[in-house]
Amino acid sequence: MNLTEIKSSLLRITSILLVLFVAACEKNEPGIDDSSFDRKAMLEFYADEMIVPAYSQTLSQIEDLQSKAQAFTALPDSLSLINIQQSWKSAIISWQEACAFNFGPAGEDGLRKSLPEEIATFPVSTSKVEDFVGSGNFNLNDFNRDARGFFAIEYLIFDETRSISELVQRFSEENRKSYLNALVENLKTRLMQVRDSWTSSYRSEFVNNAGTDAGSSTSMLYNEFVKSYEGAKNFKLGLPLGLRPGQTSVDATLCEALYSGYSFNIIKKHFEVMENIWRGGENELGFRAYLKQVTGGDALIATTESQINLIHNALDAISDQTPMKDEILINAAPYISLHTELQKNTKNFKSDLSSLIGIAITYSSGDGD
């Protein structure tokens, strides 16, 4: 190639580029705003309309639980027991709204585990709980997370093998009263720390970390959203249903909320919260809105929404009249099909979503030139 040839080919390339540039500009001129998405606004929505209200709501339910626990332990009778049971049910449902934002103040930090591990571990070790009640010696900061939190409280106040009066009778034991009150207090403290951190400083840190790299708020929110979704599917459904390799049968003792018979209500609520996070509330300001602005997003929204409908159908096919732990021993099929539909939706919430939005999931991922 001589110099003139080089020059002419350079000219050709430049003109091709120019034409492409102009063509691309023209095609997209009316919709320039369409291609940008205000991630900070999305984060503000999540912080102000979802995360902080969820923590506050849960905290006030726990405060209600505390007053009911105090009333019950002051004067154990069947009415005060039913009151605390009702309050616990409201609190555990409320907690579902708050259980998926496990970063920052609710994330792991040194010895502290993520908030759900700290306050909602199941199955509960009833022997540990009874030991602590028996001895009156316990430490709520140790590794015995299966002896505290929502489900240890549940174990103390629900027991279908005992009549209401028998259950009330058990609370003549002072140690049982004080363990119950200590667990509720501990629950309140943990929630309050997280809520206060959000309302004081973390909110601005969260909304201003508006990038898409690993460690950005969008990436953390997405990661925990997926983790919560998969956790619900794998641990609240998969394990009790015996769907893990190596499991040979249904294992009802692995159900969440074993004693209150409230497992299905919790699962249902958990999924509704997942859907709501994906949609971003009534005005759809969350991941769904983000998807609407990116290449291939509309197709994924359609796929996701049709799968969400199938999940709703599967949820509707399950009755909450019989507790999950009993129902899955008789007829596990509706629960298994719920698990299947949730499984089919994983890719929509997980790999497809993150790929289209272009968020980095992990540090050190990616190859480069």
Add this chain to the structure above:
Amino acid sequence: MGIDVKSFIRNSFNKLAQPVNAAPFVSFRIVFGFLMAFSALRFVLLGWIEDHYTEPLFHFHYYGFDWIHAVSASWLYMIHILMILASIGIMTGYLFRVSSILLFLCFTYTELIDLTYYLNHYYFVSLICFWLMFIPTVDKHQKIPAWSIFIIKFQLTLVYLYAGLAKINYDWLIEALPLKIWLPAHDDLFLIGPLLTLPATAYVFSWFGMLYDCSIAFLLMYKPTRPFAYITVIVFHALTGFLFQIGVFPLVMIGATIIFFSDTWHENILKRIKALPLIKEVFVFSSSRDVKTKSIFSFALFKTFFVAYLLFQILFPWRYLLYPGNLFWTEEGYRFSWRVMLMEKAGDATFYVKDSKTGREGIVDNREFLNAHQEKQMSFQPDMILQFAHFLGEHYQRKGVNQPEVRAEVYVTLNARPSKLLIDPNKNLMLEKDTWKHKSWILAD
């Protein structure tokens, strides 16, 4: 034919054996050693020894390297300290030969532990370290045989050129994908952020990237274009470094490409470096002896190997042509071919393990065995899917599952297209082996 092949080869060998000014190699070596020390230190400080090597329960091995295992954390720390010391040896020229052998062995070993972390630039670094073991010591006349510099330039040229050729495809040039996905995600970048959301920007970046990669090595070789080309190198790599999570790669390329500069340019630079305090006391710039620079290249065996290496490097990246199907989808022949930042791909892989006696089938929770990075990489690469399937089969056999059958439902999205099944979801992967042959259980794109 006008070309006499025999005399062409003989002339080439003679040229490659000729002693030339060592200055470009010496400054390359200093920069390369520095960057390697920095990179190894960064790796340790980021806690990646634990994250990458010691915490995962399972490692994906490279084909043919399943005998490589992760040693304990304390040994890995030792190896990284050795790597840093060896890099400093390369930089200063002190114990150069020992350093180069240590660096090659340590670096290549750590890279081979887990396929998850494969990066083209790690492969590049391994290759350069390999040649450093053979490149002769600079003699007292500041000379080095020409092949020493040639091989580095050759490798760099190939990296760029093949990266550029790989970009000549429909998605990259006509659809501006994946940049149309990647760029808007960085709309918060200082100054240029808002521009990145425009589709036109993705087109400009795509075309510029392709033209840049295809031509930059040649523009660096040609003296009149060199200064301009090097400025482009800095701008291009700085930009990609800011935009994407690619670690030290931009620095490595900005550093390595200085080898294209002239002897005088390098002599000037080295003069300035030597004028710095302490440098003369610490650095070894050349041997005091009259090293026989021709020695190793005069062996026929070495010459044969040298030519075989060049041919391998030129041909191996084209092996994908021997496989059916779309390379980006099947990834058969994708690695070790300088295909960098070329596609946006993600998958979701669900593994089912069936007891062949009872017929009971269980669903695996991948995160029980893999970290997020491993799961992400495995979920769209067939050979890794196969490895993980075999691991699961063996794991659950030990747990009492009878002759486990393992199948996987893998949905993959490529460049924002709706996700589709990557492999036959009914195939018992325990019966499949990883070979060089086409994997018939990969479904068509």
